[in-house]
Amino acid sequence: MIVNQKKMQDLADNMLNAEEVQGRSLWADAAGRFMHNKAAVGGVITLLLIVIFTLVGPAFAQWSNEEIDWTVIGQVKTLGAPSIENGHYFGTDDLGRDLYSRVIQGTTISLMVGIIGSLVAVIVGTLYGAIAGYVGGRVDNVMMRLVDIFMSIPYMFVLILLLVIFGRSINMLFVGIGLVSWFDMSRIVRGQTLSIKNKEFIEAAIAAGVSNFTIIMRHIVPNLIGIVIVYASLLVPGFILTESFISFLGLGVQEPLTSWGALISEGAKTLQYGTLWQIGFPLFFFVITLFSMFFIGDGLRDALDPKDR
Amino acid sequence: MSTQKEKLLAVEDLKVYFDIYPPNSMPWTKPQKLKAVDGVSFDLYAGETLGIVGESGCGKSTLARAVIKMVPAEAGKVMWMGTDLLSSTKKQMQKARSDLQMIFQDPLASLNPRMTIGDIISEPLRTHYPKMSASERKEKVKEMMIKVGLLPNQINRYPHEFSGGQCQRIGIARALILKPKMIICDEPVSALDVSIQAQIINLLMELQEEMGLSLIFIAHDLSIVQHISTRVMVLYLGNVCEITTSEQLYSHPRHPYTQALISAVPIPDPEIEKNKEVILIEGDLPSPMNPPSGCVFRTRCPKAQAKCAELKPQLEDAGNNHQVACFYAD
Incomplete structure (x- = not known):
């Protein structure tokens, strides 16, 4: 009996002095689920390859994106086709400029538009929606009606006006997309905040005397992040498409800079001459980026809220 | 016995009303008032446990939340060690919050x-x-x-x-x-199974003794309340029916509503249970938007008389630490 008691005492001591156990956070769980989704992981790898291509690709280019190859001009159909010998790996465009360099440069701009647009949406939209939802009452009403009014203005119209008034520049395009990107996000976040703010852990924080701002930042935003990430990943292709559309109209980036939309637009114009590579290469990058983005978004949604599948 | 102890909390005539807008109302229409807590007064002494019982929707949780200012009160006073919390500044309130803590009903939902x-x-x-x-x-x-x-x-x-x-x-x-002085327990065990309930209750009682805590214990399980409480307050539709020591309440309930509640407590013995007389109360809980005139319990009370509809019975001391709000109390 005495031996047993000593054993029990030792066991109790061991338990108290045991090493700290590292918990499994909900993030770790979600990451595990994401890694098991083959399509999503494939999307991530494809996207990474494209990013690496835009970073490393210029080192192999023999022509810059604005140089005109005078030997090719006028005979683009025969001499401008993709070839390794003359350094035009992807061929040339109608003016004899190297398509390889132009696709790399266009990819950079299009990805940047997507990323900056969704960053603004995430930061502004999350804070705006979380504050409106948490404070509630009249503040919420004013803030959300304001968003309603903004949303009722056709944003393509605003974007085009901005570009016409302030001149076509890539910075103006960023500003324009940033201005309109966060409306939907703020609505989604507000809705989520309303459901989170009545949970008991928020009450517990209020009872402990935590300030409102800290409650939003410490308790509400981390519980929103899942939905915000999923939605942001689905927004990126939307912005790329918007920018492509604007560039397709001829209002986006300015020559000699280019983007996917501008490249596809040029390629579409010369389609009748049989220079298929001019539309083929930009379109290929455009399509695989959008596909991998959607696969990643899908994978994130499945990983972050497994209940809603 | 409790009168010699230090009085921590004194709630006087606390009222909590919620604004209810009728459906499809215009922005300028006046809201209706939902009387969740309608004039409740009680004291809490250092080291004691005050149980609050009542059926769903009688204002137990709202009362507790109003005491620590999580729900705005319409009128009344909450005196915490001499200062009125309802009219206190942010700074004073913040100081008081470190002495007032809360435990919630759903254990998992109360943790981020x-x-x-x-x-x-x-x-x-x-x-x-x-x-x-x-x-x-x-x-x-x-x-x-x-x-x-x-x-x-x-x-x-x-x-x-x-x-x-x-x-x-x-x-x-x-x-x-x-190391607070008072903890509000809002149905801390109703989401747990019975064996765990006992563990948590005993833990609370041990900690209370060790740290000299006062507890406000909200529950609708009467036997748990009896086990843990020094005194018990019975609420009905936002009004206090009866406050007394837990022995008094269970052995000699005086308010007709309390008597019905106590008689409905199941006894884990089939023989006694079979022969037990249960006082049944007819009807449903009236709407707190439009409570009955006079005594709020009169619409369901077996002893109601004409007087009950005219006058509202006040809490009266019946001696022996026993306060009842009924004209015809036993």
Whole structure:
């Protein structure tokens, strides 16, 4: 009996002095689920390859994106086709400029538009929606009606006006997309905040005397992040498409800079001459980026809220 | 006996009304008032447990939340050690909050799923002592975890890795870490199974003795309330029916509503249970938007007379620490 008691005492001591156990956070769980989704992981790898291509690709280019190859001009159909010998790996465009360099440069701009647009949406939209939802009452009403009014203005119209008034520049395009990107996000976040703010852990924080701002930042935003990430990943292709559309109209980036939309637009114009590579290469990058983005978004949604599948 | 003790909390004529807008109303129409708590007064002494019982929707939780100002009160006073909390400044309130803590009904929902339990338990410390070093905080958290029966090496785990009973212990640790004087327990055991309920109740009673806590204990399980409470308050539709010591309440209930409640407590003995006389109350709970005139219980009361519809009975001392709000109390 005495031996047993000593054993029990030792066991109790061991338990108290045991090493700290590292918990499994909900993030770790979600990451595990994401890694098991083959399509999503494939999307991530494809996207990474494209990013690496835009970073490393210029080192192999023999022509810059604005140089005109005078030997090719006028005979683009025969001499401008993709070839390794003359350094035009992807061929040339109608003016004899190297398509390889132009696709790399266009990819950079299009990805940047997507990323900056969704960053603004995430930061502004999350804070705006979380504050409106948490404070509630009249503040919420004013803030959300304001968003309603903004949303009722056709944003393509605003974007085009901005570009016409302030001149076509890539910075103006960023500003324009940033201005309109966060409306939907703020609505989604507000809705989520309303459901989170009545949970008991928020009450517990209020009872402990935590300030409102800290409650939003410490308790509400981390519980929103899942939905915000999923939605942001689905927004990126939307912005790329918007920018492509604007560039397709001829209002986006300015020559000699280019983007996917501008490249596809040029390629579409010369389609009748049989220079298929001019539309083929930009379109290929455009399509695989959008596909991998959607696969990643899908994978994130499945990983972050497994209940809603 | 409790009169000699220090009076911590004195609630006087507390009223909590909620504005209810009728459906499809215009923005300028006046809202209707839902009388969730309608003139409740009680005292709480150091070291005692006040049980609050009543059926669903009678204002138990609202009353508790109004006391710590989580729900705005319409009128009344909440005197906490001499200062009125309802009219106090933010700074005074913040100071009082470190002495007033709360334990919630749903153990898992009351813990933020994205935070480790170490962060959860230390949150009140971080709020009230922002200068305390991280290591000192961790030390205190571990100490408290041992006290409530959790293993301190699990400090980095997340709430979803614990059972309901353990989650409630985490909630208790969070409430106790500031060494408060009073804890409001809002149905802390109704989401747990019976064996765990007993553990949590006994833990609360042990901690109460050790730390000299006062508890306000809300429940609708009468036998648990009897076990833990020094005094019990019975609420009906936002009004107090009866306040007395728990022995008095269970042996000699005087308000007709209390008598019906007590008679409905099941007894774990089929023989007695079969022959027991249960006082049945007819009808449904009236709407708190439009409570009956006079005594709110008169519409369902077996003893109601004409007088009950005209006058509202006040809480009257019937001696022996027994206060009843009924004209025809036994």
